[in-house]
Amino acid sequence: MRFRLVYYTGTYHTRFLTDKIQKRLEARGHTVERTEINADTMPVNTQGYDLIGLGYPIYGFNSPLPFNRYLKKLNFERGQKFFIYKDSGETFAMNNASSRVILRRMKRRGLNFRGEYHFVMPYNIHFPFEDAFVREILKKDAKLVEIMIYNLEKGRVNEIKSNPVYDLAAFFVSVQKMGGAVNSFFYRVDADKCVRCMKCVNECPEKNIRFEKGKIRFSHRCDMCMRCSFYCPAPAIKIGFLEGWKVNGDYRLEELEQDDSPVAPYIGENSTGFYRCFIRTFAAIDEEYARLFPDPS
Numbered sequence: 001m002r003f004r005l006v007y008y009t010g011t012y013h014t015r016f017l018t019d020k021i022q023k024r025l026e027a028r029g030h031t032v033e034r035t036e037i038n039a040d041t042m043p044v045n046t047q048g049y050d051l052i053g054l055g056y057p058i059y060g061f062n063s064p065l066p067f068n069r070y071l072k073k074l075n076f077e078r079g080q081k082f083f084i085y086k087d088s089g090e091t092f093a094m095n096n097a098s099s100r101v102i103l104r105r106m107k108r109r110g111l112n113f114r115g116e117y118h119f120v121m122p123y124n125i126h127f128p129f130e131d132a133f134v135r136e137i138l139k140k141d142a143k144l145v146e147i148m149i150y151n152l153e154k155g156r157v158n159e160i161k162s163n164p165v166y167d168l169a170a171f172f173v174s175v176q177k178m179g180g181a182v183n184s185f186f187y188r189v190d191a192d193k194c195v196r197c198m199k200c201v202n203e204c205p206e207k208n209i210r211f212e213k214g215k216i217r218f219s220h221r222c223d224m225c226m227r228c229s230f231y232c233p234a235p236a237i238k239i240g241f242l243e244g245w246k247v248n249g250d251y252r253l254e255e256l257e258q259d260d261s262p263v264a265p266y267i268g269e270n271s272t273g274f275y276r277c278f279i280r281t282f283a284a285i286d287e288e289y290a291r292l293f294p295d296p297s
Helices: 015-028 065-073 094-099 099-110 133-153 163-171 178-185 201-202 227-231 238-245 253-256 273-292
Strands: 002-007 031-036 051-057 083-088 112-120 187-189 207-214 215-218 237-239
Touching: 002 065, 015 031, 015 051, 015 083, 015 133, 015 253, 031 065, 051 065, 065 099, 083 099, 083 133, 094 163, 099 112, 112 133, 133 253, 133 273, 163 178, 178 187, 178 238, 187 215, 201 207, 201 227, 227 237, 237 238
Parallel strands: 002 031, 002 051, 051 083, 083 112
Antiparallel strands: 187 237, 207 215
16 A cells, blocks of 8 residues: 655654554555655645545644644645544553544545544653653554554554543633743743754754854744753753753664663553553553464464
8 A cells, every 4th residue: 555644743752653654554564754844845746546645643632733734734635534643651541532623624525434543652741751662652652553553454443532521621721822822932042051063953843943143042832842942052041931950862763673672561451640540551562562463373
């Protein structure tokens, strides 16, 4: 089959996930073309593809505003098949509502929904995940990629059920789409720490950061993807009201994925607090993977 993957990425975690999906699809003999969305990405041709994959990171229980804006520009064929792959740092039930705007628009345009899949990726805000936890996440994600491709090849539709309560709650939380513009008035760069690497200026997906008169300056088109503060080598960027939640530093996902040294499961039936949401998620992935790909031994 011929696939087109269209995705938005903040701290490159959705890009990492898209890399894995593309690699496995191509290993299965499929053709894959992809488009990463930035502020200046032109609308791509979506005609003639067997499946369109729409990928995004969940921001505050919603799809990112730049992603939604870009999809409106695309000229899909009526009846065209599409699927969604999304990722977040937690599997709270309210995340089930994150695709509601996309699904509503695609249905209105006559597209054919072929499934939705929620992957876990480590936090780039709130607090950093430990390496052992990230390794476990990547193993579950690898299984979910296989499950997703199996379902797409077999024509099986995986739905993530939301409900009016989740939809309404996610709608009210979506005020964060304005929050980036407001919070950007309070972004600052510590001139004593800044090494003038221009990484934040060159890599901002919204082209929101510029170097002017010897200083890093911010405009007000921020989507709070956290790419600038997450990858700042100093770190010198202060992110306004969210400074207390800032996470800085690359998780080295490729390196952790290839690390096959033994490690005890990070999530188990005795996990507590925030980590409890992963118990059911990881168990469901393991159960479905074992059902579809039984161990011959």
